[in-house]
Amino acid sequence: MPLNSLLHFPLNPSSSSAPSRENTNTPTTAGGVDETTSAKSRVTIIGSGNWGSVAAKLIASNTLELNSFHDEVRMWVFEEILPNGEKLTEVINRTNENVKYLPGIKLGRNVVADPNLENAVKDANMLVFVTSHQFMEGICKRIAGKIREDAEAISLIKGMEVKKEGPCMISSLISEQLGINCCVLMGANIANEIALEKFSEATIGYRKDKEIMEKWVQLFNTPYFIVSAVQDVEGVELCGTLKNVVAIAAGLVDGLDMGNNTKAAIMRIGLREMKALSKLLFPSVKDSTFFESCGVADLITTCLGGRNRKCAKAFARNGGKKSFDELEAEMLQGQKLQGVSTAKEVYEVLCHRGWLELFPLFSTVHEICVGRLPPKAITKYFDHIPKY
Numbered sequence: 001m002p003l004n005s006l007l008h009f010p011l012n013p014s015s016s017s018a019p020s021r022e023n024t025n026t027p028t029t030a031g032g033v034d035e036t037t038s039a040k041s042r043v044t045i046i047g048s049g050n051w052g053s054v055a056a057k058l059i060a061s062n063t064l065e066l067n068s069f070h071d072e073v074r075m076w077v078f079e080e081i082l083p084n085g086e087k088l089t090e091v092i093n094r095t096n097e098n099v100k101y102l103p104g105i106k107l108g109r110n111v112v113a114d115p116n117l118e119n120a121v122k123d124a125n126m127l128v129f130v131t132s133h134q135f136m137e138g139i140c141k142r143i144a145g146k147i148r149e150d151a152e153a154i155s156l157i158k159g160m161e162v163k164k165e166g167p168c169m170i171s172s173l174i175s176e177q178l179g180i181n182c183c184v185l186m187g188a189n190i191a192n193e194i195a196l197e198k199f200s201e202a203t204i205g206y207r208k209d210k211e212i213m214e215k216w217v218q219l220f221n222t223p224y225f226i227v228s229a230v231q232d233v234e235g236v237e238l239c240g241t242l243k244n245v246v247a248i249a250a251g252l253v254d255g256l257d258m259g260n261n262t263k264a265a266i267m268r269i270g271l272r273e274m275k276a277l278s279k280l281l282f283p284s285v286k287d288s289t290f291f292e293s294c295g296v297a298d299l300i301t302t303c304l305g306g307r308n309r310k311c312a313k314a315f316a317r318n319g320g321k322k323s324f325d326e327l328e329a330e331m332l333q334g335q336k337l338q339g340v341s342t343a344k345e346v347y348e349v350l351c352h353r354g355w356l357e358l359f360p361l362f363s364t365v366h367e368i369c370v371g372r373l374p375p376k377a378i379t380k381y382f383d384h385i386p387k388y
Ligand SMILES: NC(=O)c1ccc[n+]([C@@H]2O[C@H](COP(=O)([O-])OP(=O)(O)OC[C@H]3O[C@@H](n4cnc5c(N)ncnc54)[C@H](O)[C@@H]3O)[C@@H](O)[C@H]2O)c1
Pocket: 047, 048, 049, 050, 051, 052, 053, 078, 080, 101, 130, 131, 132, 133, 135, 156, 157, 158, 159, 189, 190, 191, 192, 334, 335, 336, 337, 338
């Protein structure tokens, strides 16, 4: 059966062999967009780390191919001064490479790095959010009221906020603070592998609007990055968020040389907790979502090859003597872990709702991360695995 027929939505017509259109876009001026091209969608990416840069590469290849998008893809870059004294944005715009977060990969000549957040978002009607989740509240505050009224958003961010009222998914934060619709895209997507155009899949979660969802599929889908869509924003986003906590557990098990069976058990128990917590928080979450790329596939890839796993392995090898903050700074060259802060956020939700005993893996991971339990406690609390 051809791969295409297995998908929920067909591939877009672009292919690496299709001829490129010439860049006919009139550059945006400070005054706004050119009227002759304003019917086309304009894309801005908010974030330029490891995944943000790969997202820029994927999107930039598609905006060149598809007539309904402006060629130019703006990318807001949190400005940094590199060791040689140059600004990161200037180097990206000169070399077409994010030399700090994705060295060795060309992003596409139509990617423009912009250090000014407000300027980067003002003309776009398609906003792609891909920063570490802890920066999102500040980013939303800065751009609220400064975006186009017809803007649509998608979040690639794996994480959540916890407020007094309970958990707040990043897509909800974006929708509430900016007053716009927000889809999500998650999946088994280790950025460095997709940068090398190795085959992978992703899942878009959308609410009602199929037309918008199809536009996002078009924007991201490539012959090596196959995007499908499900009508389950919370399910997709919670999969992407909670798997990072399981990845910390998998890394601890690796650091303690506990073997493959233990790691498989951690992944199974972790998946059950992901599903149970997602459904307790949002009863609308669909079982089938856990079988999409955003579910079991992302859990597997992150537990095998992700940054959360890598740092947790080092944490266990050190017997918990070096903190995750220290390990992140030493091992990730500016990239950020999401699992440790997500474990804390999940723990707060579990405490608040009186659910701690229902989620022994999630709560143990947090206790280990903050040093209240030693790494070897990771399998200690599974003598009684709850039945949900
Ligand atoms: N890297 C991956 O393989 C991957 C894959 C899928 C999803 N994700 C998710 O994508 C999101 C972004 O991850 P990433 O890998 O692109 O980022 P990253 O961890 O590589 O980089 C961190 C980014 O944060 C920026 N930053 C630092 N301080 C900041 C501040 N004060 N305000 C705003 N930005 C600041 C840095 O400039 C950098 O761009 C995360 O939620 C992550 O879980 C990552």
